[in-house]
Amino acid sequence: MRFIDKTKELWNLEKGNAKRNLLKLILAVPFWLIVIALFLMAFGIARAVYLIDTRPDQQIAEAWQSNSDTAFRHMSVFAGGIRAQGDTSPMTYQEGGKSIHLADIALIRTALQTAADTGSAAGSKNIQYTEGKQLRGWEDCYSSTFKATVEALDVVDGLEVTSGKSDAQLVAVGGNYKAFHPFRYLSGGFLPETPVDTNQIVLNDVLAWKFYHSYDVVGNRVMINGQMFTVIGVVEERTTKVAELAGEQEPRAFIYFGALGSICSTTAGGEDDADNTINVPADYAIQCYEAILPELVKGVGVTDFKNAMPNYSLSNPQLYVSNNTGRFGVTRVFDTVFPLGETDRERLGYEFPYWERAAQLTEDRLFYDYTITGLGIILLLIGFSMIGLKFRAKMAVKPGELEVPDAEDAAEKEEKELMLKE
């Protein structure tokens, strides 16, 4: 019997403790909600800042604006084309308005110049700009990617021999590509806007290390499809997870767009004959065209850019136009992701270069980060609301009515009474 009583006593005691603990826990929920909210917000914001920081190529407009009062907008357009032999062939012109022809660049530039002259305080673009502080107008670059085998050459006993070979992605660039893609240079520099020598090449760190186990390789020579190129710089690719998923860590080299003709087989549109080979220069298409436009009125740059595209219309875009400036903003990210499901760019099967893929992956991740941050904000609000309600309830009842006897306080009280008796 005594055991049963003891057990019952113990049970009752533990039951009371459990109730008190549960009550304490319930009363502490707002605090924990706030803690969780702060953690989620800190995590989301920190990750978002980090992700955005890793894509400086999407924040070119702000950097280009520098200290001037005129805002700029960075726009990109991605076009299609025909690859005769898969990835190893550069895109060639595809009729039907889906491609951007090299000759279209002049049309686009004319339209952009008109927009810059009429729609902003910007002066005309001066290609041979060397001096002066006047505001520059629009700036552009274009590029096309394909894969090729790159051979590293070394001089052995006075003879130039192949010292290494690697499949690499070649980015054929034109215009002021360097201004749109802020590289970290490990040596040398990038291809000048006005070519000094068309047979110059810039390697990325992956390819340079693969060939030479060094980054100080300016002046070395490489060969692509029998055409010699001189290395003038090595750029460092980003090593983030996003960059890796986007393919930035691949071996890569940058050449002039004008060099495509000398390294690619020129059979587009021609016919191989046993006796007589007719080589017709291929009509290489632009895969990506980018521009920075002055924008006195917000949103005008987007319209100007779209209007400048020869084959672009709202009803039948055919080209994928991306508004790079501000694309990582909360509303823009949510606007891109929603409605959930397959996006236009996925459905229409555009072929994007690695930097755009990285930017899109960043958008996807930012969506989660912004969601986490948003969740944190909601929890924070709930936590504060609960505290507010608790405080209001406490103010509404008499003091001590809701007091819960604390075991520690009770023991302290007993101890005090005992001391007084003694």
Add this chain to the structure above:
Amino acid sequence: MAKGSARRSRVVKAMVAFVAVLALLTFFSNTLMNLTIPKVMGAYASRGNLSYSNSARGTITVENQTEVKGLEGRTVDQVKVTNYDTVQAGDTILTLKPIEESEDLQSKRDRLKQLERDAEYDSRTDNSTDFTSYYDSINMAKATLSDAEDTLYAVQNKDAVEEENKQIINEESVKEVSLKATVTEAAKTVEDIQKQIDAIDASIAPLQAQIDVYTALGTPTPTPRPDAPETTEPAATEPETPVPEGATATPTPSPSPAPVYDEDGLDPTSPTYEMEKLMLKIRQYEDQKTALQSQLESAQTRLDEASAELAECQGKIKDAQAEIDALKQLPSEAAAQNAVTTARNAVNTAQKALSDAQTAAGITEDKARDTAEDRDEEIAKLKKQIEELEKQAKVTEIKAPVGGYIYNIAVASGDALTAKTFVTYIIPETDRVCSVSFKFSSQAAQSIRVGMDLEITSGFIQGCTVQSIKPDPDNPRANKIVKCMVAGNDAWPGEEITVNAGRGNDNYKCVVPSSAVSEDNNGHFIYVIVGSSTPLGDKYTVKRVDVSIEATDGAATAIKGEGLDKYDVMIVVRAEKPLEDGQRVRLEDYTSK
């Protein structure tokens, strides 16, 4: 005690947490610094020799391309071609939306109608201005002026005139007296002569009565003798002997053989002697009367003349007196002068009013003429436009004027067209004439000759031959424009090509890796590392320096900028993150990677 221990416990917990945080921060200090301060690598600028190429870029233009333009007031329905499509002459480029009566056409018609009405109304209106009132005003003012000038003249010559008039009065008064005497005398003479004549008439009357008696008595009427002596003057010598009453005239007897004549040459024996005697007497009286009448006439003439002279004289006196009286009524000279000035001003004012009115009328007339001319021009223009619009309204498509490639379609469905709207270019399929203009520095252009082929370093064309070299209009001393003809039918307008006109090398004071040079809206710039020592260690910041590029070979760039000629200037050649002016940085260990 228990409460005190609880407090101690809390303090201990806080201290532990603080130490933990410190340890955590210490442990992750490097990571935190890496996150906040970007790492950069610096290098000193050096003198160097840079090999460069005389490159230039240009854009291909097709010189024999055909430009297609739109139609006024039409809207594109469908564009039937796309860029680079091949078309033949007459192929449809785009279709146009039909227009029945466009608002533009209707408004032009309404406008034309209105203008023609206005012209018709204006043609009926007499636009000439009547200046009569102005001329009248001027004439009146001139008359007033003339009067005022006369008055002034009179005032100025008042004394002389008065003296003159007084002299006239004096002279004429003297003359008047004499003339009055003359008149009185002449009147008296006339009166006397008249009395004598009356007396003669009175004398003749009884003689005639006697003759009448003789005649009644049957006395023949004597005939005058032709040879009657004329030496006798019976009237003067013979006393008047009236014919006795009752005597009758006897007829003159026929010639007798020896008549004896009296002193009057009459034959006393004649029966008509008495009658003849009477008649002779009468003749004598009448002769006297005639003589007196002659005297009377001359006296009367003298009287009239004297009277006239007297009247004239009196008139002169009166006039002179009146003039003298008038002179007294004249105003002062100042008042007269003022009156002249006022009158002259009035004339000027009137003339100016006329001039202004004529000017205003001229302007109004010119305006009316200009308006009419403008209206006529607008009418002609509207008629032409309406004609063209009506003509264009019948057109439903724009066709290719020549065959070739479609290039640069600039319109889309729904676009409104004007006559100046550019639609597209048509580029010849073959025999395309393409050219490119390059801008070279004058120094680089020295090695370029007309006819030489330039090396094409970018672009997909087969050849580029120099056609002409001329100074750049924008900077004729520094630059040359080199125009080249491009070979190959694959050249497209707008295609950008780069050519090389030889290489060169030069020594430069400040050569840096090309990676050091950045670019933004304000131009090219570099970041210079500025170091400073602090108690916590060395601190580095970056300072932006705007530069200009002198030359580049791709890997290295020769730059020029403020403060770069110093030997210890360290330039950022590589940065972990995009930098900002004044940002704190940390130096990278070059050998770490």
